[in-house]
Amino acid sequence: MSDSDSNPNPLENPFKSLSLNESQSIVANEAVERSANGDSVNGIASEEEEENTVGLIRAAEAQVDESSSSGVAWRENSQYEAEDFAPSSPSSSGYAGERGSSTGTSAGPIEEVGNDGIVRADSFSNAGAESAAPWVPGKRHLDEDDASISWRKRKKHFFVLSHSGKPIYSRYGDEHKLAGFSATLQAIISFVQNGGDRVKFVRAGKHQVIFLVKGPIYLVCISCTEEPYEALRGQLELIYGQMLLILTKSVNRCFEKNPKFDMTPLLGGTDAVFSSLIHSFSWNPATFLHAYTCLPLAYSTRQAAGAILQDVADSGVLFAILMCKHKVISLVGAQKASLHPDDMLLLANFVLSSESFRTSESFSPICLPRFNAMAFLYAYVHYLDVDTYLMLLTTSSDAFFHLKDCRTRIEVVLLKSNVLSEVQRSMLDGGLHVEDLPVDPSLRLGSACPHLRQDRIAPGSPNRFREVNVGIGGPSGLWHFIYRSIFLDQYVSSEFSAPLNSSNQQKRLYRAYQKLYASMHDRGSGPHKTQFRRDENYVLLCWITQDFELYAAFDPLADKALAIKTCNQVCQWVRDLENEIFLLGASPFSW
């Protein structure tokens, strides 16, 4: 790819128009983000415990009844944004009061959390424990239902229900016990639908209730995480996509035959798939960037993998995808077949969260919703080592033995050309580290794939150079960045390092990026080219051109001019490394 050449403008220029006033929050290009400063404060407040969701729904119902303007967006084109971020109206704070009282009645002495932003001490210690133990997919809190205090305190609920109000999926609690709650959600949706309108979301105090209607399937998110509407709606879209990946859109026919059709048995055994997807909403940038990321590899190594995949793709395989965890090693599509990054995300999530794929080779029907939502493809899945797996997709249900042969051929080539050992090495070395950002352009190396660099001290060595920098991050206080290549549909993000060590800090940054992304892509006021904002957590800088999007986080005290300079250096660094960090050339994406 040569998209880098076409983009000579350094970042300085767009920022010339900015005031260099370093007050709390500087927002480029006519205040993209609403009250950036206040938002970021809420961003922290959102880490506190959840409020009473039942109260919230009551609030929502009440608002529906009144057709109150506060926080309710009815029309597709209505100005939800202004309402969304309006300060709490008297009516919504009234509901907050009601929440408090209803919690009081049912909660009794267990209730520890005030409704006005008091952070419970143990929520931080919990967070610490969470970062220590690896996350395990699967449904938790199955014993809960909408009468449980703990259930109501969950910060982010996801529900899937049928148009007749039957529960299909709930992130927390047993779906079957949530029939009444589902019916309430259904009532809200159909009440608005009966008026010839569509409910997009309801805001009630700190909570947002987001609705997504997909034919006979309704998806609802109830969240107090302060994530933007667009982000939460995107998450509902992905949950729906994951459902289609398992069942295809032909599941709609079941509802045509019988409106009261119970869909839960059809999703039997898939809890881990959904919980893992929902977990990825708080760590995997692919869920909002609509791009995939590659495992850093020497150009020739990736070429070798691509060549053998191309070879099998020519023999009637629709897609051949070689991945390591969530990162792509190489992928190839048959002629004219293109794979959407969202489909890749959902497919990888499905395979990674279904333990049985690790046990033995499998042949399973799956649907790629963006490719063809109505039809099943057949996926041959085989793990080549603990983290590396091969997926061969075909339209033919009889192709198992052919695909098995293909896999054998691929495996032989990958072993011979050392691709698998290079993959394992790259996994150990990790991706880009902000500490390694070359500051002096004269020191730039032509090929600087991290693990190919000669001066690098081996991972695990106690004398690692970067440990000198602990607590500082990269140059000019650079903590982290994400670079998304628009033409490639790929992104690269730096590894998390000090001071972003805990999973809670990483999640917070991730949410900040998500917000930044939403504000930059806002249809109402955007698209925007640059944004610089400072709050007490970070300096965030976003820069969007025709070719790429750059999101960077700096120390909150970082100097603005230096931060901008550093962003230019990051872009140059990424361009210098593009052969190693991106999959170039044999891309199946049709532009």
Add this chain to the structure above:
Amino acid sequence: MGCSSSLPDRNNGRLGVLSSENSGVADSKNLRVKLVLLGDSGVGKSCIVLRFVRGQFDPTSKVTVGASFLSQTIALQDSTTIKFEIWDTAGQERYAALAPLYYRGAAVAVVVYDITSPDSFNKAQYWVKELQKHGSPDIVMALVGNKADLQNNREVPVQDAVEYAEKNGMFFIETSAKTADNINELFEEIAKRLPRVSSS
């Protein structure tokens, strides 16, 4: 034919890695047999297969997606070897419509239920009927009551299963993938019942 080993050497790691079984090589001394496992979800189909193929038992339940493919070769006393190519199907309802994909052309069907679950026994009978209608006419069918180690929670009487199996021309055995009880016996018995081609 591949790296599959005979009975005494059970723990031979990942099977199928080196084997390339697209060719239908089989003679009277070395048979290749397609075997499919069917049954309700959670009855222990995968556990039976993993016990047979790898000698392992993993108590954590791993829901099978679509179908897994494994193979294992056993040697009989008359010095013939039989390579089982095993399709371990998912028990979930959404895969029921796809079952023909896996049982088509199968020489052996192992229908599994859980002796502590009458529902799974009913489901097993559903699969037997389906196979009688749509399976190969000369298919060898085995009815397997798994989780025999849970004697105290038994809800499907042995007698019921014996009678049902007799009526439908199947052979019946109770197994425990957990304790390995009767697992080898199951596959050895299947091997004995396979129709032999009398050839040179």
